[in-house]
Amino acid sequence: MVAYADATQLIPNGLSYDQAAPIFCAGYTVYSGLRLANPKPHERVAVVGIGALGHLGIQYSKAAGFETIAVTHSKDKEELAYKLGADSVVSDGEGLLKEKGQHDDGSPDGRGADVILATSNSYNATADAIKGIRPDGRVILMGVSPSESLTVPPEILFKHARIIGSTQNDREHLYEALDYVAKGKVKVMTETSPLEEISNAYDKVANGNVRFKAVVKPTK
DSSP states (O other): OOOOGGGOOOOOTTOOHHHHHHIIIIIHHHHHHHHHHOOOTTOEEEEEOOSTTHHHHHHHHHHTTOEEEEEOSOGGGHHHHHHHTOSEEESSHHHHHHOEEEOTTSOEEEESEEEEEEOOSOHHHHHHHHTTEEEEEEEEEOOOOSSOOOOOOTHHHHTTOEEEEOSSOOHHHHHHHHHHHHTTSOOOOEEEEEGGGHHHHHHHHHTTOOSSEEEEEOOO
C-alpha cells in the first residue's frame, strides 16, 4: 500500500506484526489518554471497561508505575484484571470510593481515583465511575457508546474535576506505546485469523464476538 512517509511509524526490533498492529489504534489511543491525563507519581489510575482498550489501559498504567484499579461489572473479568496487573478490582464508582490507597510509609491515602480512563462502550458505566473521582481528578473519555448519552454526575462540579476527550494525540505517544510492547511490559490479547478467513473475522468483529482484538495475518 502506498502511504505518505510521515504517516508511517517504524516498528521496534523484535516486535511481531500481530502485536504491533493493534497498538497503532487501540494501544495508541489508550496510552495517549494516559499521557494526556498527566498523572503524578502518587496518583491512582482507574480503568473503566476491561475490553479491547481497557485490557491495554491496565497494563500501560502499571508499566508506567501507577497504582491501578480495574472497574468492571463482569465477574468473569476480575481474575483477568488481576493477571493484567490491576492492584484491585471494583464494580462501580461506589466501589472506587471504598477502595483505600496508601502512601509509601503505609499511611492511608484517601479514596477514589485521580485519573479515570473511560474505555468502556457504556456511558452509563462511565458516568457511574465518575462518582469515584478525587478532587482535581481527570476523566479521559475514549470509549464511545453506540446508544447511550453521557449524563455527567455532580461530582465533576463538587470535586473540581475535568472530562477530557482523547483519541490519538502526540506522535511520541505511539512510539512509547510500541516500545512498552517491544520490551514485554504490555501484551495485546488477540484472536488471529488467516487472510483467507477475513470475511469471517470481519463478521465476528461486527457482531461483537471477538474477545479483545482481532488480527488478520496474511499467509506467506
